[in-house]
Amino acid sequence: MASQEIEALSSALARLPGLGPRSARRAVLWLVKHRESALPALLEALAGVAETLVECTICGNVDTRDPCAICTDPRRDARSLCVVEEVSDVWALDRARLFPGRYHVLGGRLSALDGIAPDDLNIASLIARVADGAVDEVVLAMNATLEGQTTAHYIAERLEPYPLRVTQLAHGLPVGGELDYLDEGTLAQALRARRPVG
Ligand SMILES: [Zn+2]
Numbered sequence: 001m002a003s004q005e006i007e008a009l010s011s012a013l014a015r016l017p018g019l020g021p022r023s024a025r026r027a028v029l030w031l032v033k034h035r036e037s038a039l040p041a042l043l044e045a046l047a048g049v050a051e052t053l054v055e056c057t058i059c060g061n062v063d064t065r066d067p068c069a070i071c072t073d074p075r076r077d078a079r080s081l082c083v084v085e086e087v088s089d090v091w092a093l094d095r096a097r098l099f100p101g102r103y104h105v106l107g108g109r110l111s112a113l114d115g116i117a118p119d120d121l122n123i124a125s126l127i128a129r130v131a132d133g134a135v136d137e138v139v140l141a142m143n144a145t146l147e148g149q150t151t152a153h154y155i156a157e158r159l160e161p162y163p164l165r166v167t168q169l170a171h172g173l174p175v176g177g178e179l180d181y182l183d184e185g186t187l188a189q190a191l192r193a194r195r196p197v198g
Pocket residue numbers: 056057058059060061067068069070071
């Protein structure tokens with residue numbers, strides 16, 4: 001039987017997305033084996049995240065400051081907003097600086113199955129950002145999943161009253177494709193060929 005400490009670490013790790021109890025136990029064993037070489041860096045990184053990371057109150061991105069580095073970067077076009085489901089999508093699009101504007105992170109997608117309604121997402125704050133006329137184009141960069149597309153349609157409808165260009169990523173994204181898993185070439189192509197919603 002494993003010690004209490006090992007059990008505690010295993011069950012903490014098992015809660016991470018993509019890790020189940022089995023992978024968590026393997027990770028713990030690896031950490032125990034490499035505790036001198038790997039643990040100090042891991043502890044430092046975890047403490048750094050716990051101490052410094054905050055959610056940007058403008059766009060929902062995660063950064064060490066609020067507003068985040070993207071929202072405060074004067075070289076970015078503030079009149080162009082790219083709406084994504086998750087922070088990981090910002091990272092995917094921004095790895096190669098594919099999008100020159102700013103972002104808005106919804107924090108998920110509409111889902112009847114999971115009981116996720118519009119009020120559960122950062123949609124009101126998106127409407128507030130465009131309502132004062134500071135934005136010319138909104139690019140809907142939802143995943144090519146059923147829920148992602150449902151979310152995109154819903155937001156496009158909510159944006160209809162405003163004098164905006166609302167576009168979405170071009171088809172060519174693989175169906176079921178999540179932005180996070182796409183290579184830069186595919187993402188860049190989908191952005192370049194973005195088309196009006198409707
Ligand atoms: Zn921000």
